[in-house]
Amino acid sequence: xxxxxxxxxxxxxxxxxxxxxxxxxxxxxxxxxxxxxxxxxxxxxxxxxxxxxxxxxxxxxxxxxxxxxxxxxxxxxxxxxxxxxxxxxxxxxxxxxxxxxxxx
Numbered sequence: 001x002x003x004x005x006x007x008x009x010x011x012x013x014x015x016x017x018x019x020x021x022x023x024x025x026x027x028x029x030x031x032x033x034x035x036x037x038x039x040x041x042x043x044x045x046x047x048x049x050x051x052x053x054x055x056x057x058x059x060x061x062x063x064x065x066x067x068x069x070x071x072x073x074x075x076x077x078x079x080x081x082x083x084x085x086x087x088x089x090x091x092x093x094x095x096x097x098x099x100x101x102x103x104x
Contacts, residue, residue, distance in 0.1 A: 011053055011054070018091055019090070023084065024081075027097060035095050036072055036099060038070050038099055043100075069098075088102050089101075
C-alpha cells in the first residue's frame, strides 16, 4: 500500500489553490521567457504540475517523448494570437506556466 507524504499533500493543495482559468492575452506575457508548457487534455494538469514541481524526471520525460507535454509551436501561437480571449486552465510551477485547453 502506498502512503502519501504530508509534503506531497501540501504541495498538491497549494497547486490546486493556484489552478485556474487565464486568457491567452495574460499568458502570452510569458512567451519571451520561454516558460509556457502545453499539457494535453488526456493528462490531469495537477498531476503534471506535481511531477514538474517534484522534479520527477522519468514521468516528465515520458510525457515529452509521447508529445503529451510540449512547448507551444508556431501553429498554436498563431491561432492563439488571433483569439486573445481564448481561455486556458493554468497553473504556475516556477519558472514554468503549465496550460491546458479549457472549455471550447
